[in-house]
Amino acid sequence: EPEVTQTPSHQVTQMGQEVILRCVPISNHLYFYWYRQILGQKVEFLVSFYNNEISEKSEIFDDQFSVERPDGSNFTLKIRSTKLEDSAMYFCASSLWGNQPQHFGDGTRLSIL
Amino acid sequence: DQQVKQNSPSLSVQEGRISILNCDYTNSMFDYFLWYKKYPAEGPTFLISISSIKDKNEDGRFTVFLNKSAKHLSLHIVPSQPGDSAVYFCAASGSNNAGNMLTFGGGTRLMVKP
Numbered sequence: 001e002p003e004v005t006q007t008p009s010h011q012v013t014q015m016g017q018e019v020i021l022r023c024v025p026i027s028n029h030l031y032f033y034w035y036r037q038i039l040g041q042k043v044e045f046l047v048s049f050y051n052n053e054i055s056e057k058s059e060i061f062d063d064q065f066s067v068e069r070p071d072g073s074n075f076t077l078k079i080r081s082t083k084l085e086d087s088a089m090y091f092c093a094s095s096l097w098g099n100q101p102q103h104f105g106d107g108t109r110l111s112i113l
Numbered sequence: 114d115q116q117v118k119q120n121s122p123s124l125s126v127q128e129g130r131i132s133i134l135n136c137d138y139t140n141s142m143f144d145y146f147l148w149y150k151k152y153p154a155e156g157p158t159f160l161i162s163i164s165s166i167k168d169k170n171e172d173g174r175f176t177v178f179l180n181k182s183a184k185h186l187s188l189h190i191v192p193s194q195p196g197d198s199a200v201y202f203c204a205a206s207g208s209n210n211a212g213n214m215l216t217f218g219g220g221t222r223l224m225v226k227p
Binding site: 004006031033035042043044045047048050054055056057058091093095098099101102103104105106107 | 154155156164210211216218220
């Protein structure tokens with residue numbers, strides 16, 4: 001069964017450094033998403049992306065965050081200058097159409113020191 | 114943000130019995146609901162969904178019931194198996210969201226005892 005893949009599985013970064021999290025969505029899916037889960041808290045929506053542009057973003061997704069689909073397969077989340085509170089599991093998801101089930105990758109654990 | 118709530122943090126069930134997981138929501142604009150299962154160190158795995166035009170959807174051992182007037186949905190697993198032990202999340206979205214944002218509940222940890 002096709003799946004969403006995320007790399008790396010664990011990223012350790014110094015505060016203030018830039019980090020890029022990578023995702024390969026399911027190949028025929030058209031909608032792409034990033035969520036995060038801080039330890040002990042709910043899964044929170046960050047951003048959705050369709051047709052090469054952001055379709056919705058949450059309050060969390062401020063100017064320090066950006067997303068990109070640099071080629072036909074990858075979908076990336078960049079955090080420009082990381083803060084301690086960015087430490088979380090980051091999940092990428094994709095769906096075939098808008099109101100269809102979103103399928104999640106296994107996440108990247110981001111640890112900011 | 115308490116738009117989607119799962120009031121039971123954990124549930125323990127004997128193998129072969131029914132597991133019933135509950136979820137409440139407050140946002141009347143939600144019209145699409147999903148259940149996900151999550152094992153440690155893995156991402157959420159989609160189980161079953163229901164749109165607000167239906168009140169029941171069934172897929173094998175999994176059935177989701179939606180009570181719109183009560184803003185309540187439940188997931189029934191029957192018969193429960195030890196491999197069903199995981200954290201279960203309900204999630205909701207509204208067609209008024211251009212970006213199909215999912216709002217998640219806090220999860221219920223299901224333990225199925227052999």
